[in-house]
Amino acid sequence: MKTESTKTWWRWLIVVASALVVVLIPVPAGITRESWTLLAIFVATIVGSIVQPLTGSAMVLLGVIATALFGALKIETALGGYADKYVWLVLAAFFLSRAMIKTGLGQRIALVFVRLIGRKTLGLGYALIITDFLLASSIPSTGARSGGIILPIARSVSETYESRPDDGTAGKLGTFLMNLLYQCEVIICASFLTGQASNVIIADFIKKSAGIDLTYSVWFVSAIVPSVVSLIVIPLMIYRFYPPEIKETPNAVKFANNELKKLGATKPSEMILLAVFILIVGLWITITLHGIDATVIALFGIAVLLLTKVLEWRDLTDETHAWEVFIWYGGLVQMAKSLGDTGITKIFAESVAGYTSGWSWVFALGFLLLVYFYAHYAFASITAHVTAMLIPFLAVTLAVGAPAGLTVLLLAYFSNLSAGLTHYGTTPAPIYFGTGYVKQKNWWTIGFIASVLNILIWTFVGLLWWKILGWW
Amino acid sequence: MKTESTKTWWRWLIVVASALVVVLIPVPAGITRESWTLLAIFVATIVGSIVQPLTGSAMVLLGVIATALFGALKIETALGGYADKYVWLVLAAFFLSRAMIKTGLGQRIALVFVRLIGRKTLGLGYALIITDFLLASSIPSTGARSGGIILPIARSVSETYESRPDDGTAGKLGTFLMNLLYQCEVIICASFLTGQASNVIIADFIKKSAGIDLTYSVWFVSAIVPSVVSLIVIPLMIYRFYPPEIKETPNAVKFANNELKKLGATKPSEMILLAVFILIVGLWITITLHGIDATVIALFGIAVLLLTKVLEWRDLTDETHAWEVFIWYGGLVQMAKSLGDTGITKIFAESVAGYTSGWSWVFALGFLLLVYFYAHYAFASITAHVTAMLIPFLAVTLAVGAPAGLTVLLLAYFSNLSAGLTHYGTTPAPIYFGTGYVKQKNWWTIGFIASVLNILIWTFVGLLWWKILGWW
Numbered sequence: 001m002k003t004e005s006t007k008t009w010w011r012w013l014i015v016v017a018s019a020l021v022v023v024l025i026p027v028p029a030g031i032t033r034e035s036w037t038l039l040a041i042f043v044a045t046i047v048g049s050i051v052q053p054l055t056g057s058a059m060v061l062l063g064v065i066a067t068a069l070f071g072a073l074k075i076e077t078a079l080g081g082y083a084d085k086y087v088w089l090v091l092a093a094f095f096l097s098r099a100m101i102k103t104g105l106g107q108r109i110a111l112v113f114v115r116l117i118g119r120k121t122l123g124l125g126y127a128l129i130i131t132d133f134l135l136a137s138s139i140p141s142t143g144a145r146s147g148g149i150i151l152p153i154a155r156s157v158s159e160t161y162e163s164r165p166d167d168g169t170a171g172k173l174g175t176f177l178m179n180l181l182y183q184c185e186v187i188i189c190a191s192f193l194t195g196q197a198s199n200v201i202i203a204d205f206i207k208k209s210a211g212i213d214l215t216y217s218v219w220f221v222s223a224i225v226p227s228v229v230s231l232i233v234i235p236l237m238i239y240r241f242y243p244p245e246i247k248e249t250p251n252a253v254k255f256a257n258n259e260l261k262k263l264g265a266t267k268p269s270e271m272i273l274l275a276v277f278i279l280i281v282g283l284w285i286t287i288t289l290h291g292i293d294a295t296v297i298a299l300f301g302i303a304v305l306l307l308t309k310v311l312e313w314r315d316l317t318d319e320t321h322a323w324e325v326f327i328w329y330g331g332l333v334q335m336a337k338s339l340g341d342t343g344i345t346k347i348f349a350e351s352v353a354g355y356t357s358g359w360s361w362v363f364a365l366g367f368l369l370l371v372y373f374y375a376h377y378a379f380a381s382i383t384a385h386v387t388a389m390l391i392p393f394l395a396v397t398l399a400v401g402a403p404a405g406l407t408v409l410l411l412a413y414f415s416n417l418s419a420g421l422t423h424y425g426t427t428p429a430p431i432y433f434g435t436g437y438v439k440q441k442n443w444w445t446i447g448f449i450a451s452v453l454n455i456l457i458w459t460f461v462g463l464l465w466w467k468i469l470g471w472w
Numbered sequence: 473m474k475t476e477s478t479k480t481w482w483r484w485l486i487v488v489a490s491a492l493v494v495v496l497i498p499v500p501a502g503i504t505r506e507s508w509t510l511l512a513i514f515v516a517t518i519v520g521s522i523v524q525p526l527t528g529s530a531m532v533l534l535g536v537i538a539t540a541l542f543g544a545l546k547i548e549t550a551l552g553g554y555a556d557k558y559v560w561l562v563l564a565a566f567f568l569s570r571a572m573i574k575t576g577l578g579q580r581i582a583l584v585f586v587r588l589i590g591r592k593t594l595g596l597g598y599a600l601i602i603t604d605f606l607l608a609s610s611i612p613s614t615g616a617r618s619g620g621i622i623l624p625i626a627r628s629v630s631e632t633y634e635s636r637p638d639d640g641t642a643g644k645l646g647t648f649l650m651n652l653l654y655q656c657e658v659i660i661c662a663s664f665l666t667g668q669a670s671n672v673i674i675a676d677f678i679k680k681s682a683g684i685d686l687t688y689s690v691w692f693v694s695a696i697v698p699s700v701v702s703l704i705v706i707p708l709m710i711y712r713f714y715p716p717e718i719k720e721t722p723n724a725v726k727f728a729n730n731e732l733k734k735l736g737a738t739k740p741s742e743m744i745l746l747a748v749f750i751l752i753v754g755l756w757i758t759i760t761l762h763g764i765d766a767t768v769i770a771l772f773g774i775a776v777l778l779l780t781k782v783l784e785w786r787d788l789t790d791e792t793h794a795w796e797v798f799i800w801y802g803g804l805v806q807m808a809k810s811l812g813d814t815g816i817t818k819i820f821a822e823s824v825a826g827y828t829s830g831w832s833w834v835f836a837l838g839f840l841l842l843v844y845f846y847a848h849y850a851f852a853s854i855t856a857h858v859t860a861m862l863i864p865f866l867a868v869t870l871a872v873g874a875p876a877g878l879t880v881l882l883l884a885y886f887s888n889l890s891a892g893l894t895h896y897g898t899t900p901a902p903i904y905f906g907t908g909y910v911k912q913k914n915w916w917t918i919g920f921i922a923s924v925l926n927i928l929i930w931t932f933v934g935l936l937w938w939k940i941l942g943w944w
Contacts, residue, residue, distance in 0.1 A: 058778055058785040065771045075557050075765050083555035085547050293547045299537045306530055313530040317792040317799075324789045 011053035019044035028347055035342035038072035042335050046388045049328075049381075056384065057328040064331040073338055081334030082326070085295040086200045090140060090329060092298035093194055094322035096277070097135075097144040098315050099305055105270040105277075106135060106149040108263055114153065114256040121173065121244050124252045125180045125235060128154060132181070133188050133231075137220075137281045138298075140194045143321065146185060146428035153259075154181060155435060160251045165436030174437035176244035182432045182443075183234050183420050183450045189382075190416035190458075191227040193219040196426065197325050198383040202390060202415055204333055206408045208340045209394050214412060216284045216294060222409050225465040226458045233457060234450050242446060269310045276301045276310075332387055345391050352392070353399030364400040368393055369410055373455065376418035382426050386415050405471035409462065417454045421447045483525035491516035500819055507814035510544035514807050518860045521800075521853075528856065529800040536803040545810055553806030554798070557767040558672045562612060562801055564770035565666055566794035568749070569607075569616040570787050571777055577742040577749075578607060578621040580735055586625065586728040593645065593716050596724045597652045597707060600626060604653070605660050605703075609692075609753045612666045615793065618657060618900035625731075626653060627907060629724045637908030646909035648716035654904045655706050655892050655922045661854075662888035662930075663699040665691040668898065669797050670855040674862060674887055676805055678880045680812045681866050686884060688756040688766060694881050697937040698930045705929060706922050714918060741782045748773045748782075804859055817863050824864070825871030836872040840865055841882055845927065848890035854898050858887050877943035881934065889926045893919045 022040035027033060045063030049056035067073040081087055100106040113127035128150050135145050154177045158164070163172035189195040193203060193216045203214040280301045284294055305311040316322075339345065356364050372393050379385040390411060397407045419425035423433035423443045433443065466472055494512035499505060517535030521528035539545040553559055572578040585599035600622050607617050626649045630636070635644035661667035665675060665688045675686040752773040756766055777783040788794075811817065828836050844865050851857040862883060869879045891897035895905035895915045905915065938944055 054778065055785045057789075061788075062775050062778065065768075065775045068765070068768045069772055069775075075560075075768050075771075076555070079555040079557060079560055079767075081555070082560075083548070083551040083553070085551060088547075088551055088554075293540070295551075296537075296540045296547050299547075300541055303534050303537045303541075306526065306534065313527045313796075314792075316533075317529075317796045320786075320789040320792070323795050324785075327789075 008053050011051045014051050015044050015048040015053060015059075018047040028344075031342060031344055031347070034072050035339075035344060037070050038067060038335070038339055038342060039344050041066045041070065041072055042339055045332075045335065046384070049384050050379065050388065052380075056381065057324050060328040060331040063335060067335065067338075073334075077338060078334060079330075081330035081332070081337070084330060084333050085293065086204055087326060087330045087333055089295040089298050090197055090200055091322055091326050092295065092302050093138060093140050094144075094319055094325065095302050095305075095311065095316055096280070096298070097139040097141040097148075098319050098322075099273050099311050100135065100139060100277075101144060101148045102315065103267065103269045103273050103310060104263055105273050106131070106145075107153070108260065108266070108270065109134065110149055110153050111256040111260050111263070114157075114252050115260065118157075118252040118256060119248065119250055121176065121247050121249050122235065122239055124157065124249050125177060125184075128177075128181060129184045129188070129231060129235070132185060133191065136188045136192045136195045138192075138194050138277060138284070140197045140199065141321065142185065142189060142196045142426065142428045143431065146181070147431045150181060151428075151431060151435070154178070156259075157249065157252045157255055158437070160255050161246055161249065163246070163437075170437045172245045173249070174435070175442070176238065176242065178432045178435060178437045179242060179443070179446050180235055180238050182429065183238065183446065184231055185428055185432075186417055186420040186426065187227055187230045187234065187454070189419065189426070190413045191220065191223045192216075195416060196382060197329065198381075198386050199412070199416070201329060201332060201336075201383065202386055202412050205336060205386070205390050206394065206412065208337060209345065209391055210398060210404050210408055212404060212408050214408065215287060217287060219412070220285070222462075222466060222469065222471065223413065226413070226461045229461050230454055230457050233453055237449065237453060238446060241449075242442070269308075272308050272310050273305065276304050328383070332383075336387070336391065340391070345395050348392055348395065350399060352396045356396070356400050359400060361397075361401040361403075365397050365402040365407060365410075368397050369414060370455075372411065373414050373418045373451065374421070376421055376425060380424045382415055382419050385418070390415065403472040406463070406466060409466060409471065410458070413458050413462070414455075417458065418451065420450050420454070480525050483520075483523045486523050487516050487520040487525060487531075490519040500816075503814060503816055503819070506544050507811075507816060509542050510539060510807070510811055510814060511816050513538045513542065513544055514811055517804075517807065518856070521856050522851065522860065524852075528853065529796050532800040532803040535807060539807065539810075545806075549810060550806060551802075553802035553804070553809070556802060556805050557765065558676055559798060559802045559805060561767040561770050562669055562672055563794055563798050564767065564774050565610060565612045566616075566791055566797060567774050567777075567783060567788055568752070568770070569611040569613040569620075570791050570794075571745050571783050572607065572611060572749075573616060573620045574787065575739065575741045575745050575782060576735055577745050578603070578617075579625070580732065580738070580742065581606065582621055582625050583728040583732050583735070586629075586724050587732065590629075590724040590728060591720065591722055593648065593719050593721050594707065594711055596629065596721045597649060597656075600649075600653060601656045601660070601703060601707070604657060605663065608660045608664045608667045610666050610749060610756070612669045612671065613793065614657065614661060614668045614898065614900045615903065618653070619903045622653060623900075623903060623907070626650070628731075629721065629727055630909070632723045632727050633718055633721065635718070635909075642909045644717045645721070646907070647914070648710065648714065650904045650907060650909045651714060651915070651918050652707055652710050654901060655710065655918065656703055657900055657904075658889055658892040658898065659699055659702045659706065659926070661891065661898070662885045663692065663695045664688075667888060668854060669801065670853075670858050671884070671888070673801060673804060673808075673855065674858055674884050677808060677858070677862050678866065678884065680809060681817065681863055682870060682876050682880050684876060684880050686880065687759060689759060691884070692757070694934075694938060694941065694943065695885065698885075698933045701933050702926055702929050705925055709921065709925060710918060713921075714914070741780075744780050744782050745777065748776050800855070804855075808859070808863065812863070817867050820864055820867065822871060824868045828868070828872050831872060833869075833873040833875075837869050837874040837879060837882075840869050841886060842927075844883065845886050845890045845923065846893075848893055848897060852896045854887055854891050857890070862887065875944040878935070878938060881938060881943065882930070885930050885934070886927075889930065890923065892922050892926070 019040040027036045048059035068075040068078045110131040118124040158174035163174040283297045491512040499508045520531035540547040582603040589595040630646035635646040755769045
């Protein structure tokens with residue numbers, strides 16, 4: 001207890017020191033003292049959400065309060081992010097994931113795929129991956145997708161084959177499935193604007209820094225080709241080099257049949273949810289045709305679910321994880337926006353870019369992207385990584401002359417793919433790791449191999465695809 | 473089940489019909505079609521939160537979504553209320569009430585007062601009333617105050633005297649206490665800007681409609697004299713005409729002593745909370761001196777409670793009632809603001825005021841206030857009452873020439889006092905009524921007598937006091 005509290009004190013010291021360091025730096029010409037205070041608070045908030053003397057979301061709320069308290073922002077401005085439509089898009093999507101779990105539709109989709117293609121181990125893996133992919137098209141809660149829908153099935157099937165974490169039977173099936181599902185999860189995260197919660201913050205930062213609008217459809221269309229290649233290559237790599245002992249899984253089909261029988265006939269609530277789900281995703285993909293705002297579409301879906309009682313009012317207020325994301329995301333969006341308004345990021349990028357002058361943009365971009373990617377070893381969440389590094393890295397790469405269209409896509413996708421490196425890389429990582437099927441060394445080795453493959457695929461296949469699309 | 477669902481359908485029909493009626497009225501000159509659509513949605517939202525096909529908060533969220541969906545407001549505007557600083561003030565205050573219950577400080581304050589002056593029944597009542605009054609200085613959650621702190625003690629002491637709801641012993645003590653506490657609760661609600669959640673919306677409406685800023689200190693200073701008179705008169709009236717059989721309650725003191733012993737020495741968390749509580753209220757009352765924003769003060773208090781671990785992060789996200797209030801309050805604030813911007817309210821008031829032209833403002837004001845007050849028989853919450861009636865009534869009374877300072881205070885306080893009429897008048901009403909100690913007839917009779925006394929006190933004592941303060 002004593003050491004725990006001492007540790008916490010050290011963490012607070014680091015947070016406060018990080019703010020003080022900024023405060024002590026002389027304010028550059030053209031920047032106001034208030035803007036510089038905002039930078040100090042922003043830095044401390046980011047440092048705080050990495051070292052975590054309190055949980056990351058709490059650090060953001062404290063940061064928001066600090067901006068108002070120290071006069072860096074007016075309180076009306078500091079709270080501005082909570083009316084941001086993208087923040088509400090995420091909130092709505094979390095409510096949607098609640099419906100997916102509550103009605104059992106997510107589970108049913110997974111079981112249907114298992115029944116269809118789960119007779120072989122690799123097929124079983126793909127059944128779950130396809131489900132995860134479909135759900136990610138509108139559900140950014142990776143915790144809900146993995147913990148609520150995919151993992152329970154993977155685990156049950158593993159146990160059907162008497163593959164358990166602690167008695168030497170993990171290698172029969174469980175280890176393979178967990179490695180497979182997690183490494184594919186980060187690819188799926190990268191595939192949709194709704195792949196995980198901080199993708200909207202990535203899009204937001206990019207819009208504010210580079211003026212490029214990564215809409216739902218731009219994000220998805222750009223990702224789909226490298227994503228499909230990765231989703232084919234990575235599972236085959238794992239199957240080849242870290243194969244399961246059990247190669248055929250007829251029990252999985254039996255299991256799926258039993259579970260589907262238990263679920264019974266499709267309930268009206270599931271039918272409604274499925275219709276709403278298809279409607280939302282359909283409207284999102286066709287936004288350029290009808291022009292209805294993405295948030296309005298999502299909220300309309302929630303309205304339908306409330307009217308049809310698929311969601312009760314209590315489901316919304318009790319979705320505490322949604323409110324947690326709401327607090328940190330709304331706070332960060334506004335802080336980053338206000339910081340961008342001050343012009344500080346621009347000055348920083350210009351001075352750093354001065355060092356790399358003379359480098360070709362190809363070399364500079366490659367170098368900076370690799371640093372950006374492998375920096376994720378030091379981060380326990382995509383959000384922390386993105387908020388700390390994306391804006392300055394984007395500014396610097398643009399300043400050295402890299403094509404904007406190319407740079408923003410690589411940064412956006414790498415932010416997600418890099419989470420595969422460690423067993424703490426993003427929310428579902430500890431959920432999969434926590435099952436005990438995968439040892440850390442094994443996780444990190446596969447994570448590293450997958451990272452190299454992903455970087456190659458997303459760079460070369462990506463570059464080609466985006467050239468065809470005309471993005472650069 | 474069938475009838476229940478038929479009932480719900482009828483309610484939806486009423487909601488939709490109310491919107492259609494507005495839509496079918498020809499749009500007055502100078503008002504845009506979008507503004508008129510907003511009015512239709514606002515009316516349907518208010519009607520919906522009265523007839524409640526879904527719970528009131530859900531109706532407001534649906535209203536917000538509808539404004540964006542039907543093009544009455546841009547989504548960015550429709551969500552604007554969620555960045556409103558008063559909405560966040562309420563949110564912060566709810567977190568404060570969580571701390572008050574979690575640490576046991578609220579309970580301890582009540583028990584100390586009971587030990588001090590609880591030897592006689594009337595003193596016992598006052599001990600609880602004083603506690604409620606003190607808490608209301610910063611805790612707008614009437615449910616938390618009544619349900620979490622005051623009622624449990626009143627109930628326990630009643631049971632100590634074997635006064636129970638159902639075995640003919642209610643009249644010994646319980647009936648008296650419940651009547652007393654609830655009738656004083658509505659007076660306490662009227663005494664502070666933080667007395668109950670919709671007081672901030674009242675202040676907001678008044679600021680937007682009449683340009684008068686009912687700050688925390690203006691609200692409190694204006695209320696304190698009539699409030700104290702009411703808190704003396706109403707208990708004495710109940711004690712005189714509906715006396716408890718038991719007049720002395722030494723057991724209450726014994727009970728308080730026992731409970732305080734169980735609570736043990738004051739915990740550090742309680743000391744910190746008490747300090748924060750005093751700091752917040754002190755800073756709120758002295759805002760004119762230092763000028764720090766009320767919301768910043770409240771959020772600063774929450775930051776201190778987080779830093780000192782009096783509140784854990786989970787306490788915030790799990791406070792689902794706070795999030796419920798956040799959704800409805802943020803939605804309504806923006807809808808009412810946007811409606812004010814359209815100029816519709818002004819046109820309405822001018823045309824109604826045309827009918828009352830020739831009336832003296834005294835007569836017109838008195839008549840309108842009485843209608844406003846007793847209209848509460850038809851409302852199940854102060855919020856519904858206020859959102860439906862305050863803006864038009866304020867506009868009309870001002871249009872007939874009533875002094876603005878006087879009018880806004882009477883409307884603000886009457887909005888609270890009128891909740892004493894029924895056993896469903898405001899949140900804590902069903903909590904007290906639910907104990908079973910008070911029969912409906914008894915409740916309504918006392919409620920009516922108290923309403924007459926309160927109207928007389930707040931009109932005449934109020935008028936005099938506000939004249940002294942120079943408000944009119």
